[in-house]
Amino acid sequence: MEWRLDIPVVILLLLILIATFLLLSDRFFAPKHQAQEPPLIRQQIPFVGHVAGLFLHGMKYFEFTSAKCRAPAYTLNVLSAKLYVVTSPELVAAVSRSPKSLSFNPFISEIGIRLTEADQATRAIIDDNLNGERGPWGYVIEVHDRSVEAMNVGKGLDYMTNSMMTEIASHLESSNDNFTKSTVNLYEWSRHLFTICSTSALYGSNSPFLTQPELEKAFWDFDADLNLLLVNIAPTFIARKGHYGRRKIANAFKRYFEIDPTGKSSALAEARYAVNQKFGLSTMNMGRLEVGTLIGVLVNTVPALVYLLYHVFSDESLLKDLRTELESIISTDGSDRKLLILDISALKENSLLLLSTFQEVLRVYTRGASSRLVMEDTVLNNQYLLKKGAILMIPQSVIHSDTLVWGSNDFHARRFLKQGSVTQVPTKRSSAASYRPFGGGASLCPGRHFASAEILGVAAMMIYKHELSPACGQWRLPIPNPTSLATNVFPPKTDIEVRIRTRPGMEDTHWGFSSIS
Numbered sequence: 001m002e003w004r005l006d007i008p009v010v011i012l013l014l015l016i017l018i019a020t021f022l023l024l025s026d027r028f029f030a031p032k033h034q035a036q037e038p039p040l041i042r043q044q045i046p047f048v049g050h051v052a053g054l055f056l057h058g059m060k061y062f063e064f065t066s067a068k069c070r071a072p073a074y075t076l077n078v079l080s081a082k083l084y085v086v087t088s089p090e091l092v093a094a095v096s097r098s099p100k101s102l103s104f105n106p107f108i109s110e111i112g113i114r115l116t117e118a119d120q121a122t123r124a125i126i127d128d129n130l131n132g133e134r135g136p137w138g139y140v141i142e143v144h145d146r147s148v149e150a151m152n153v154g155k156g157l158d159y160m161t162n163s164m165m166t167e168i169a170s171h172l173e174s175s176n177d178n179f180t181k182s183t184v185n186l187y188e189w190s191r192h193l194f195t196i197c198s199t200s201a202l203y204g205s206n207s208p209f210l211t212q213p214e215l216e217k218a219f220w221d222f223d224a225d226l227n228l229l230l231v232n233i234a235p236t237f238i239a240r241k242g243h244y245g246r247r248k249i250a251n252a253f254k255r256y257f258e259i260d261p262t263g264k265s266s267a268l269a270e271a272r273y274a275v276n277q278k279f280g281l282s283t284m285n286m287g288r289l290e291v292g293t294l295i296g297v298l299v300n301t302v303p304a305l306v307y308l309l310y311h312v313f314s315d316e317s318l319l320k321d322l323r324t325e326l327e328s329i330i331s332t333d334g335s336d337r338k339l340l341i342l343d344i345s346a347l348k349e350n351s352l353l354l355l356s357t358f359q360e361v362l363r364v365y366t367r368g369a370s371s372r373l374v375m376e377d378t379v380l381n382n383q384y385l386l387k388k389g390a391i392l393m394i395p396q397s398v399i400h401s402d403t404l405v406w407g408s409n410d411f412h413a414r415r416f417l418k419q420g421s422v423t424q425v426p427t428k429r430s431s432a433a434s435y436r437p438f439g440g441g442a443s444l445c446p447g448r449h450f451a452s453a454e455i456l457g458v459a460a461m462m463i464y465k466h467e468l469s470p471a472c473g474q475w476r477l478p479i480p481n482p483t484s485l486a487t488n489v490f491p492p493k494t495d496i497e498v499r500i501r502t503r504p505g506m507e508d509t510h511w512g513f514s515s516i517s
Helices: 007-028 049-068 089-096 105-116 120-127 139-151 155-181 186-206 215-224 226-231 240-258 267-278 283-298 301-313 316-326 345-350 352-365 396-400 448-465
Strands: 073-078 081-086 330-333 336-342 369-374 378-380 384-386 391-395 466-470 497-502 510-513
Touching: 049 073, 049 081, 049 391, 049 396, 081 089, 089 378, 089 391, 105 120, 105 139, 105 226, 105 240, 105 283, 105 369, 120 139, 120 283, 139 155, 139 267, 139 448, 155 186, 155 267, 155 448, 155 497, 155 510, 186 215, 186 267, 186 283, 186 301, 186 448, 215 226, 215 240, 215 283, 226 240, 240 283, 267 283, 283 301, 301 316, 301 352, 301 448, 301 466, 316 352, 316 448, 336 448, 345 352, 345 448, 352 448, 391 396, 448 466
Parallel strands: 081 391, 336 510
Antiparallel strands: 073 081, 330 336, 369 391, 378 384, 466 497
């Protein structure tokens, strides 16, 4: 008897076997759900449905699941792990009040080690008293506290901001001839601008990015491979460019830290170096960990500037109002009428429309998620049981688009103007817990003041002195590419080709900056 392979039957049998495997896995390996926990959202594909959704859609998957479940918190079974998603401002505030039982620090350790290749001895230092179990000390706690101190409003922040703005002004003035001859890709141009100028402000004149220009490409190769590097499986094969990019940066910073940067760099760089020395880190591991610091310095600020410039220059009425507003904080020098003096400190105080536009950009385009590890069984806000070992996430895009809080989700540049302004767009009941572009609670970004100052400063300079127009003749709304799991403001899917020209009458002007303190 001759046996013949029936392909359709074989495929059917394979599908039955796969379905059986998934159903059994879901039954025996998925975590058990208790009635007191946030409601469980069932998976369309047993056992692997939510994993597949997160892999395919990234952080945007939480928008889909939140649309299905209107509860203030819900549960996702992700393979054999449990994930709680919190979406209401009241519960977000409750999470912030429980920094010990709902801890951010374990993610700093795990993600930091995966992304930077710090060795096991360094991991032991990082993990020691990670959550402050034995008192308010430990590597992560001290790095955080010293960073907050260095980046708070004061001389340290003033130095970094002045350095950044001076570098930006020099770069813009040297680029004027190129602007008149060609177009630029706005995201690529902004990325280069911030990479060079931010790192110069942070690390001083000996910044590795100044002495080794190839590090710029190395960093953005690393950024492009962040998700694959987080997986941490055979990075030399699945994330080759990113893997070797981070090694190149780490080696450059190893050499940088071998020459004591004290007195030659920013307060933030010196504070981190002092903590690294205190805990006995080698210069090699200092360099590795600095790769992680660069993520916070660069990856969110660049796209935020791009979206801000797009919304300003694509709206002629807004652009006109902003230029009128900026006239009150930009002056000229009596002895040099071509010197434009920008008062950076006045941007947040007197340029309220620019600040509101920036805040609205962050509301619309901040689409990452804050994460916590449940350290012990916890009852959240006397409402939901959270089980030890589970992960809790707060998706910013869901919080920032809640119509019960914000009303209309359309972009409104004047949304954040003070109550009572005739041009203000009213919100229903916004609060600190409903607006989290820089995180909140224990994970509140220490660099938020510097990030805001540099973006607002660059935007003010561009708005006042330059014209931006789309090369194609019509502005097209940029669509974010929500792929990275380590990013809050995602870059646009496609770059925006623009023409940058100096405004008539501004051709020979140059920038100066008044004292920020």
